[in-house]
Amino acid sequence: MPRQRIKTTWKIPNDDAQLKKYARYLRDKGIRTSTLDSYVFRVGRYLEFCDQEQPSQETGQKFRDHLMDNDLSRSSINNYCFAIRQFHRMLGLDFEFTFLKPHNEIPYYFTSDEVNRIFDEITNIKHLAIFKTAFFACLRAGDICNLDVKDLDLERLTLRVVEGKGGKNALLYLSEDAASTLRDYLAVRPDLKLDGRSPLFFSDFGARLDRRDIHRLVINYKKRAGINKPGGAHVLFRHTPASIMVLNGCDLLTIQHILRHSDIKTTMRYLHLADESKRERYDQFLKL
Template sequence: MSKVGVNWHTRPKILYSKGVVLDRFKRYLMGIGLRDETVKLYVGLVGGFLDYAEADEPNTEIADAFKDYLIEKRLSRGHINNACFAIKKFYKMNNIEWNFIRLKVNDGLPYYFDEKDVLTIFQVCSNMKHLAMLQTLFYGCLRSSELCRLDDSDLDLKTRTLRLRETKGGRDDIVYISEECVDTLRTYLKMRPQIEVENRFPLFYTDSRNRWSNGDVNRMFTYYKDKARITKQGGPHVFSRHTTATLMIANGCDCRIVKEILRHKDIHTTLRYAHVADKTKRTSYEQYLVL
């Protein structure tokens, strides 16, 4: 893939020290109050941009070329937009104005797993910690980052709820979990010692006694998905967000309730799942199209 749109003979000849630049960028993002997950995302995306530019202070012409490069690679429009937002923040840190045209994200039908897929994934999971994580992820309708941030104090087994802190949008929330999930968590908690990580007690921690990362969760989920011989597209987000929304709507749950359970800001986000809830459509068709 060529780096289009740039005269590489005129690129800035600046000593490349990516780590120093990214540390400064990270401090800048934290200083303007962005959430930890957003900071991590933006730092990673700008790191990729700096690798492409091979310069500490790439000019905006290179940023334009980088966007074209991402488009040529056929990356998702959401990823490209996020990269551009991150680069815009990077330039703003250096008092440079860079504008870009946001790509319209296709409103395609979401992927999802069916009930059999979910149960099979649970059944092939023989590791109690992993099963507890998968069930918490699924029944809590959580994002991977939300699962990773859970502490022992966020779990209330009596009320079958989880407290989420600084979720997408920066707000706190209370979510439900099922009785099956509670039973699994009780068993898990009896088996594992409580440990402290950075002055907090994570509900789930790795074998090396660190907090789980999104990448760790993705690799763990992919392992059990492959073990269950499921070839459908989708990772943890499809499993715990797209699938839960689709199944609830398919089983007759009002879209407005699903919106609240999944903590969507806009009902139109939730309505996407109504299009793939075939069971609900068939039931309604047979119930109301009567002569």
């Protein structure tokens, strides 16, 4: 009796194939890993919403409206649009979206007391090392995930990160407090190599962390600390240290270099915070 062929298909689902192709496209364009992962994730959500092999401009606009209806931040909606536009350029189509004008001021940040309350809730040495490293070096979530042990110099209290498309190295500062926590962490950190590299931080299952892991940690510890103020990893590790530096009288040019902003206009979003300490500095410096 002839054998019957099993009635199934081993074809890769179209969405997965498209996303893999898109990831290669972004990699070939020199997009850094953290941005690439974010774009692929966002386009995956987009394709899931559209349920079409090649969504139309009209469908793309419906997805954008869907994001706005769900009260996503302006920057999140714009990032979705950037990712989707790149995806359609890969397909040879020119999609255009109306990008939302970003706020020129930082709407919220955590106070020094709130940051300390969050740190005080952390009893896991790995998590505490992640938080203090990210906070004192003003790291993006993607920076944290991409760090290797060799990027640390605890004697000089510095940390090296790779910047953007050009792969340039940036040297960042660490506080002695962060370095002390890192020494305690490294003393118990298991030796692990992934793809020939030794990631500074990794999951309990031996994989590199991703940005969503970092965001979930921040939300969890913020909740434990009883802080209801909006904001996740970017607010805690970028907006907050910059805001605290401004309130303590630091000049914007120094903050620009620490945050690695290519344009001083981006840093100027923090300028309005200086008004809160302007009178104090006026009384301090204008004397006869």
